Amino acid sequence: MKPSSLFIYSKNYQNYRFHDDHPFNQKRLELTLDLLQEMQIIQEDHIAEPRYATDEELSLVHDLQYIKAVKESGYSEELLPVASSYGLGTEDTPTFPMMHEATSLIVGGTLRATELVMSGECDHAVNLAGGLHHGLRGRASGFCVYNDCSVAIAYLRKHYDARVLYIDTDAHHGDGTQWSFYDDPDVLCLSLHETGKYLFPGTGSITERGDGQGYGYSVNVPLEPFTEDDSWLESYTSVVTQVARGFKPDVIVTQNGCDSHFLDPLTHLSCSMEIYRQIPKLAHQLAHELCGGRLIATGGGGYDIWRVVPRAWTLLWAELSDQPIFDNPILPSSWTSRWQSTSPVELPDRMFDQPERFPFIPRRAEITSKNKSTVEKALLYCPRG
Amino acid sequence: MLIEDIMNRNVVTVKPTDSIRLAMLVAAQQRIRHLPVLDENNKLVGILSDRDLRDACPSKFECEQNDEIYNRPVSEIMHRDVITAHPLDFVEEAAFSLYDNKIGCLPVIDQDELKGIITETDILHTLVELMGVQYPSSHVEVEVNDQPGMLADVAAVFKQTRSNVTSVLVFPGKHHGKKNLVFRVQTIDTRKIKTALEEAGYKVCWPQEPGGAI
Numbered sequence: 171m172k173p174s175s176l177f178i179y180s181k182n183y184q185n186y187r188f189h190d191d192h193p194f195n196q197k198r199l200e201l202t203l204d205l206l207q208e209m210q211i212i213q214e215d216h217i218a219e220p221r222y223a224t225d226e227e228l229s230l231v232h233d234l235q236y237i238k239a240v241k242e243s244g245y246s247e248e249l250l251p252v253a254s255s256y257g258l259g260t261e262d263t264p265t266f267p268m269m270h271e272a273t274s275l276i277v278g279g280t281l282r283a284t285e286l287v288m289s290g291e292c293d294h295a296v297n298l299a300g301g302l303h304h305g306l307r308g309r310a311s312g313f314c315v316y317n318d319c320s321v322a323i324a325y326l327r328k329h330y331d332a333r334v335l336y337i338d339t340d341a342h343h344g345d346g347t348q349w350s351f352y353d354d355p356d357v358l359c360l361s362l363h364e365t366g367k368y369l370f371p372g373t374g375s376i377t378e379r380g381d382g383q384g385y386g387y388s389v390n391v392p393l394e395p396f397t398e399d400d401s402w403l404e405s406y407t408s409v410v411t412q413v414a415r416g417f418k419p420d421v422i423v424t425q426n427g428c429d430s431h432f433l434d435p436l437t438h439l440s441c442s443m444e445i446y447r448q449i450p451k452l453a454h455q456l457a458h459e460l461c462g463g464r465l466i467a468t469g470g471g472g473y474d475i476w477r478v479v480p481r482a483w484t485l486l487w488a489e490l491s492d493q494p495i496f497d498n499p500i501l502p503s504s505w506t507s508r509w510q511s512t513s514p515v516e517l518p519d520r521m522f523d524q525p526e527r528f529p530f531i532p533r534r535a536e537i538t539s540k541n542k543s544t545v546e547k548a549l550l551y552c553p554r555g
Numbered sequence: 556m557l558i559e560d561i562m563n564r565n566v567v568t569v570k571p572t573d574s575i576r577l578a579m580l581v582a583a584q585q586r587i588r589h590l591p592v593l594d595e596n597n598k599l600v601g602i603l604s605d606r607d608l609r610d611a612c613p614s615k616f617e618c619e620q621n622d623e624i625y626n627r628p629v630s631e632i633m634h635r636d637v638i639t640a641h642p643l644d645f646v647e648e649a650a651f652s653l654y655d656n657k658i659g660c661l662p663v664i665d666q667d668e669l670k671g672i673i674t675e676t677d678i679l680h681t682l683v684e685l686m687g688v689q690y691p692s693s694h695v696e697v698e699v700n701d702q703p704g705m706l707a708d709v710a711a712v713f714k715q716t717r718s719n720v721t722s723v724l725v726f727p728g729k730h731h732g733k734k735n736l737v738f739r740v741q742t743i744d745t746r747k748i749k750t751a752l753e754e755a756g757y758k759v760c761w762p763q764e765p766g767g768a769i
Contacts (some may be wrong), residue, residue: 193744261717262742304691304743311691312743342743345691368761370743371691395763436744438763529764 174463175491176218176286178279178297179203183220185272186299188264193436194313198475199298201509202483208502209484211493218286220279220297227281228274228316230324231350233308237270240315244269257310273315276300280318281325283466287421288330293463294454294490298483301425301470303344304371312342312370319425319468320350323357326421335419336360337410339449340427340470341437343374343390347425353384358417358553362406364430364439365392376547386551389413391544394537395438398528401538402430402441403448405545414456415555420464422457426450427470428482432529436473440531442523446482450489465490476513481521498522558649559642561681562663562671568593571600571630578629579608589660591669592633599662599669601633608632639664640673650678690721692739695748696761701734709736709757716751718742735760 184196206212228237239256243249243265253259266272276299283295297318305317319336326332336351338344338361351357366372380388391409393402414422428446430439450467457465467486472479481501488495498520506517531537568591569578578590582605592601611632613621640649640661649661653675663671699705706725713720719741726735740748745762752759 193746260719260741261747262744368694370693370745372693372739373691435746 172290173216173292173491175216175294175296175487176283176292177203177206177212177216177487178220178283178295178299179217180220180275180279182272182275183279183299185268186276187272188266188313192264192313193473195473195475196299198472198479198483199469201475201480202298202487204508205480205484205501205505206487208505211484211488211491216491218282218295220275220282220299222271223274223277223281223316223318223321227321227325228277230328231307231317231320232305236308240273240310241270244271256308257306258315260310262312263310263315269315273302276302277316277318277321280322280466280468283468284322284325287464287466288326288332294457294465294467296467296487296490298426298469298486300468301340301427303338303340303347303425303427303470304342305346306349311346314346317346317350319344319347319423322466322468323347323351323423326423327354327356330420332420333418334358335414335417335422336425337414337422337453338362338425338427338470339406339430340425341429341434341439342370342427342471343392344425345371345373348373348378348388348390351384352380352388353382355380355383355387357384358387358389358413358419360389360391360410360413362391362393362402362409364395364397364437367392368395369437376544379551386553387417389548389552391548393439393544394540396440396531396533397430397537397541398440398531398534399442399444401541402439402445405541406445406449407452408545409548410452411456412549412554413552414460416553418553418555419461421461421466422453422464423466423468424450424453425468425470426483426486427472428479429471429473431474431478431482433474433478434472436471440529442525442528443478443481443485444522446485447489447495447522450486451494454489474515476509476515477518481518485521495521556646556681556685557642558640558644558646558663558673559671561646561677562642562673563677564671566591566662566669566672568669569603569629570594571633572628574626575608575611575629575632576625578603579612579625582608589672589674590629591637591662591672592629593669597669598667599637599639599664601630601635602637602660602662603629603633604659607634637662641665642670646678646681649673650682653678685722690739690741691743692721692741693743693745694761695738695740695745695752696759697736697738697752698728698730698733698758698760699736701728701732705734706736708755709752712751712755712757713738713740713748716748718748
C-alpha cells in the first residue's frame with residue numbers, strides 16, 4: 171500500500187547557512203525530525219532523499235544571469251562587484267560557500283516532492299527545507315536565494331499542465347511566488363500574512379489581484395499586527411475554502427512558514443500553536459475533496475527555532491501522515507532533555523501553548539473587525555465556490 | 556523632484572473648433588479624462604474634462620433624440636481660466652495646486668508652449684515611488700524631538716547598522732514638541748536596527764512586541 175505522506179530530508183540541507191548569527195537557521199529541521207522520531211510518528215520508510223535541481227529547472231523561473239551570479243558568489247572569497255544588484259551580499263542574504271549547490275538541493279527537494287506526488291507514489295509530500303518564497307526572478311531577497319515554490323509550480327505547469335493552488339501562510343507576504351505567476355490564470359496564489367504596512371516585504375495588499383488573464387488569480391489577505399488565533403483562523407478558513415472550491419485545482423502547494431506565532435522575533439502576529447494544527451488540517455481536507463489528495467507542503471519562515479518551529483512542523487507532518495494530534499500531549503522528555511542544554515530559552519513541555527502565556531492584546535475588537543472587512547474585500551474578484 | 560521628470564509629454568489635445576462629438580471620441584479612445592484645447596498658434600486657450608463633456612450632453616432620460624448638441628464646438632463648454640504648472644515646479648507644488656484648487660490635472664506650460672501634462676494619477680504614482688514601497692522593505696518608526704539635526708542623528712544609526720533605507724517620511728508627532736520619522740528599510744530582520752536605535756536613546760514606535768499598541 172502506498173504511504174499517505176513522504177518526508178523529504180537530507181543532512182546536507184544544513185549547508186544552506188548564511189552565518190552563525192543569521193536568523194534563518196536550518197538547525198530547526200534537525201530539531202523537527204528529532205521530535206518526530208521521538209514521538210514515533212515518522213519511520214525510516216517515510217523519508218525520501220532530495221535531488222539537485224538542474225540549471226534548466228531553475229531557469230523555469232530565474233534569469234540565467236542571476237543563476238550565474240549565485241554560482242560565482244559561492245566560489246568567490248571576495249564579494250562580486252555585481253552582487254548587490256542581484257540582492258546578494260546584503261545583511262539579509264549574505265553570500266556563503268557553495269550557495270548555488272545548497273539552494274539547488276532545497277529546490278530539488280521540492281521538485282522531488284512534486285514528482286512523488288504527481289507520479290502517485292504518495293498522496294502528499296513534505297519538504298520543510300523549502301518555502302523560500304521571497305526569491306525573485308533575478309534577485310535574492312529576504313533570506314531566499316532561489317524560489318523553490320515558484321520552480322515547483324512552473325514545473326507542474328510545464329510537465330503536468332496542472333492547475334495549481336498555492337496557499338502561503340507565512341507571516342510575510344509570498345511576493346516572489348506571486349510575481350512569478352501574476353498573469354497566469356492556471357496558478358492561483360493565495361497568501362495570508364501580516365500587513366505589509368509595517369512588515370517586510372511591504373507587498374500583499376488586497377488590491378494585488380493579478381494582471382491581464384491572471385486578474386483575480388492572486389488573492390491577498392493582509393492581517394493586522396497582533397491578530398490572534400480566532401480572527402486568524404476565521405479569515406483562513408473562509409478564504410481558503412471558498413477560493414479552493416471555486417478554483418478547482420489539480421494539485422495544492424502549501425508554504426508553511428510558522429512565524430505568525432507570538433514568540434516569533436521577526437513578526438507581530440499573536441497566534442498560538444493551535445493555528446499550526448488547523449492550517450494543514452483544512453489544506454489536507456481540501457486536497458482530498460478537490461484534487462485526489464495531491465498536496466505538496468513546504469516549510470518557510472520560522473525564527474524561534476527552539477520553541478515554535480519543531481512543534482509547528484510536527485503538527486504539519488502529523489496531520490498529513492494521518493496521525494493528527496489531539497488534546498495537549500507532553501513532549502517526549504528525551505527530546506527536551508537532549509536539546510535543553512544547547513537552547514538559549516526554556517523549551518516547552520507540551521505540544522500546545524498554555525493560555526496564560528499569551529500577551530494581552532489591547533485592541534482586539536478593532537483588529538478582528540478590520541480583518542473581517544479585509545477578508546470581504548479580498549474575496550471580491552477571485553473564483554469562489 | 557521636478558514636474559519635467561514625471562510629466563507626460565505626449566499630450567492629446569483638441570482645437571476650439573472641434574466638435575463635442577470628436578472630443579468625446581478622443582477621450583474615450585485614449586482613455587483619458589482631460590483634454591487641453593489649443594488654438595491655431597498652439598497656444599493653450601482652455602481645458603475640457605470628461606465631466607464638462609458629460610454635462611454638455613442630453614440626459615439619458617430625454618425622450619427626443621437631439622444629436623445637434625454633439626456638433627457644437629468645444630469652445631462653448633471649455634474652461635478658459637486654466638491653472639497650469641511649469642516644468643521646473645516641484646512635484647509637491649503641483650500636488651498642492653491640484654489639492655487646493657480641487658482639480659484633476661495641470662497642463663505644463665513653458666514660454667506659452669504646452670510641454671506636457673500632469674494628472675493626479677501621475678502624482679500618486681510618484682508618491683508611491685517616493686515612499687519606497689516598490690522595494691521589499693520593512694517599516695521602522697522613531698519618535699524624536701522637533702529640533703534641528705535629529706534626522707541626521709537617526710540616519711547615522713542606520714549607517715552604523717549597514718541598513719539600506721529606501722525612503723524617509725517626517726510626520727508631526729502624536730505628542731507636543733515631537734516628530735515621527737518613518738523609514739522603509741531593505742531588510743526582513745529589523746531587530747538589530749531597533750536595538751541600535753534604543754541604545755542611542757531613541758523611542759522606537761515600530762517594530763513593537765506582540766501586545767503593544769499600534
